[in-house]
Structure formats: structure tokens, C-alpha cells
Amino acid sequence: MLLLPAFALLASCKEKGPAEKIGEQIDKSAEKVKDAVDPKGPVEKAGEKVDKALGK
DSSP: OOHHHHHHHHHTOOSOOHHHHHHHHHHHHHHHHHHHHSOOOHHHHHHHHHHHHHTO
16 A cells, blocks of 8 residues: 555656666667677567657
């Protein structure tokens, strides 16, 4: 019961802070390095295109 109000507060933050933006850039860079070492298959690529189209 106590987690619900805390979750509502966290979910209400719409703007990303500078730390979150930097963290996302680091994640994207790490993903690119991983893809260079272990390329994605056609199904995974198609799934990412669907996610991107849906805004996820």
C-alpha cells in the first residue's frame, strides 16, 4: 500500500534530468559496441523497429 503513492510520484516525472540523459547515452553506446561484437538477427531487428514505431 505504501509503494503505490511512491510509484505515483516517480511516474509523474516527465522531464529527464541531465544524469538520466547521460545514462541513456552510455546505454546506447554500450549497445552499439555489443552489436558490433555480436550482431543482431533479423527477428531482433524487426522487434526493435516495432518498438521504435510505437515510441518505446
